[in-house]
Amino acid sequence: MNNIMLSEKQKEVVSFGKGSLLVKASAGSGKTRVLTERICMLAKSTKRRILAITFSNRASEEIKNRLASIDDTLLEKVYVGTFHAFCNYVLEKHGAAIGYKELPHVFSEVEDRMRIVEKAIADTPSLRHLYESKNEKQRNQYKSKSLDVISTIKREVILDEDLTRKINDDEILLYYNYREIMSSLNAIDFDDLLFLTYKLFISNTNIAALYRRNFEYIFVDEAQDLNRAQYMVLRSLTSDENKNVMFVGDSNQSIYGFNGSSSDFMNLDFIQDYNPKVFVLNENYRSTKTILKYANQIIPNSSSLDEVVLEGVTKELCFESVEKETLWVIDKIKLLLQQKKVKDIEGEICTERIAILARNKYVLLPIEERLKKENLPYYYKSSSKGLELSSLSGSIFNLALQVKGNSKDRLHLSQLLNLLKLKNVVSLDDIIKRLENGSIYFETILTILNLKEDGSNFKLCIRQLLSKITNKLLHADENELHIAYSDFNEILNHWLNYEKRTLDRSLISFRNAIALGQTFANNEDKGITLSTVHTMKGQENDIVFLIGMDDMTFPDYRAIEKGGVEMQQEKNNLYVAVTRAKRYLFVTYPLSRIMPWGEVKKRVKSRLLPK
């Protein structure tokens, strides 16, 4: 698309000067290109910096790559990152102003937060009794619900003085207890990143002013996904004199409502607070006619077909069972790969040009099984995630790294002791004395102890450990050595990714970068893409199979029960799914589904699909 001329409307947006603007850009309308070209144009004219905020690491990587490909010095002037990454960056620099003398650790693992909320419940007398009367499963449900309550307070930016009006007393106590535990561990969670940054900016207007001076222009991609905390952070970054803010978004693609986001921030608050000039980009440069007509049946007038030449293929197919559905998809894929060249798709068909999408990951399991059997290459598109370690040594390293960087982190210290089956030890120095000299665990802890805080010898230490493993200089069984080797390699790769993008390095900031998913190597594996609709957002593929389109699966049965906004979000989700396809789209659904407990349930076509 980069070599195609910009349309008149796109040019208008790109060349828009100072002031606020709202660009309503439908799927495939070239919004990322408009965004990057405008950033590029402004970067040349301003002496100050530009802030470009995205929602996913994937999107920010894409923008960075595009900017670098236009001009590789651009990134010196432009900060591109997710809301969370930006807030982390602010707190790293100025957290001390709100009491974080040492860099807090970002606890992103749900398991960690579950343990902490469990303790918070135990510390809340009025809740403890109720909690203890529950069974395992209910306790987990209760913990998740509690985490959600805590999350909501922060997402909705409810300050302490307003809590009593909105939340009941027990929940307030729980919230305070959770906060106390987190702070005793010098830890913060995802919501804190935004909430604390907002608090920092309102309580230290000089610091906020610094950022306002620093960033002359602000861009927000996927603005329909903003939640209150994010919008408030953004507002504190602008002032009446300086509000050069560009929002790009599409209300029809709002699918993160469960996370507190609402397109109202873009459509109502932004318009009211910033009075932006509104642009509409609705020409679709991505998909073929049949696909867009189908999308327009799901959300009327969502895309204009004016610029579209190719017909493409869009088919809806119904099957007796999930098994038949799966087999058809596999056969169709095999056929397309055999045919190599098909109408309206230039070049040869290969597995990389095919994606299989579904509402949730469980729907993809039978397909995965079958792809494996047929030896067809595939990979799961994942959201950028942290370390995935499978060896004991890898987990020990990861825990010890956290303990080393944060002496207050008793949570991970106790997990570390559990793994090593040790008791009554409080420091890494003491731990190593209790381990057998030359064992892989000993060497792992030793490596951690040898690491310098600024990370300058990180690569060296890991490489030494790797070579000890290769040369079998360590005591451990064959299997552990084998997986440990690949784990430490993975850790090294995360470090290399971190090193590439960070100048001011330290072990703690490395750990936080991992938690925020910034060190994830985006070199996607080869093969057919398997993905949920949410993870596929902002991406595209020539041939898309959208499977499991039976009612109750897509829309999800819980959304049907709740109705209203939830159903609107399901519809948007379907619109996102359909518009991922560039040339061919196959929509399939089964008329029966075997439930996890063995019952065969009758199914009908999704109510969201065209009649």
Add this chain to the structure above:
DNA sequence: GAAGGCCCGCTTTTT
């Protein structure tokens, strides 16, 4: 208060 019967809900999406 124990035993027996009926009903309900099982796996969402992510920084």
Add this chain to the structure above:
DNA sequence: GCGGGCCTTC
């Protein structure tokens, strides 16, 4: 298809 909650009954 199964475990658990909740209701009825003695």
